[in-house]
Amino acid sequence: MPNKTHRTYSIMFLTSVNERSQQKIPTQCTSKETSSNKIWPRYLVLTTQTIAVTGLVVTTGVAAYSTYKYLTLKSYLHGRDSDSGHSHDEGHGHSHDGGGEGGDFGGYEDSKNSFMSLHYATANEVMRYSFIPKDAIEFPRRAADICIKYFGDSEKSGVPSRVMDVGCCVGRISFELTRGFKEVVGLDYMRGFVDLCKELQRFGVANYTATEEAEIKTTHAARVPSNLERDKVTFVQGDACNLSDDLGQFGCVLAANLVCRVPKPMAFLKKVPDVLAANGILVIMDHYSWDEMDTEKSEWLGGFYKDMKPVMSSSVLKSTLSENFELLDSTDIPLICTFSARTYFYMVVEVTVWKKKTK
């Protein structure tokens, strides 16, 4: 999992510096080394050690600082806040810790609060300023509406009223989909997200923190609207790049902001027809902001030059899917995500709606 690999890589990098500092420095002091270094004046050995230690401290410091700055920048670009991602339990008795063995959010660990805000912040909480573009709020509800509309339009006997929300994250879109489907499967790779979804399903509420300004945080309750039938949803851990046939057949599959975040987007696009019934609807929503942190460059659908010509992700997506699908609609929708009281992300998401061809 690249998200995880990236984090692991960062840790490994620092560890290797640490290992060197623990192993190499003592070797300067071993008797063997000392005897072979006898010809060196004592002060020079000390100076060498001092330089080595100083060098390692500086290197470690620079590496740690660079890694911190890099992750902070990545957090910013991905809507991942640099907070620890831990929500505070204030009154509900079921907060989430996210990290460690108990709840793995992988590369998204620090982003949990941003996603909780994107999915569950109320319109009033997001619209703190009158000039915030109103049509960009409530992305999960609008994403579900698109699936419900196109599934309803094409619903025929034999097309199961089952929808899969691939990359469901903190689950709000899955819950919203219950308005139009008899059965909803929310699938995510990250166990921490799946656990959090199950908690929201069970209690209808979970706490998260939002950044007011830098270190100043506020606690919020994420509430699943009471009109949504939470028990229609099943949350499962799974890999979009290796969808299991055990998931069964769906009448609709939604991949919202997922394709440019998986390690092997082409594997997902090639497999997804297998889990859709004939005439089933596939909805892809993406902003194509590829990042090697999530997807190795060799796996990007587009966003690069080939033979001096730009390769656009949307074109590659469309040519890939047109083999098995008929394109019903292609449009752009806005999405706004709150990062702090005065920082918002505004994204334009391309929505393509596909109907699986009958063979």
Ligand SMILES: C[S@@+](CC[C@H](N)C(=O)[O-])C[C@H]1O[C@@H](n2cnc3c(N)ncnc32)[C@H](O)[C@@H]1O
């Ligand atoms: C950018 S978030 C999008 C969340 C949600 N769909 C939305 O639009 O708000 C991407 C989600 O995909 C999940 N994800 C990443 N790689 C995955 C994979 N290989 N299989 C399933 N889910 C994956 C992440 O854990 C994360 O929850």
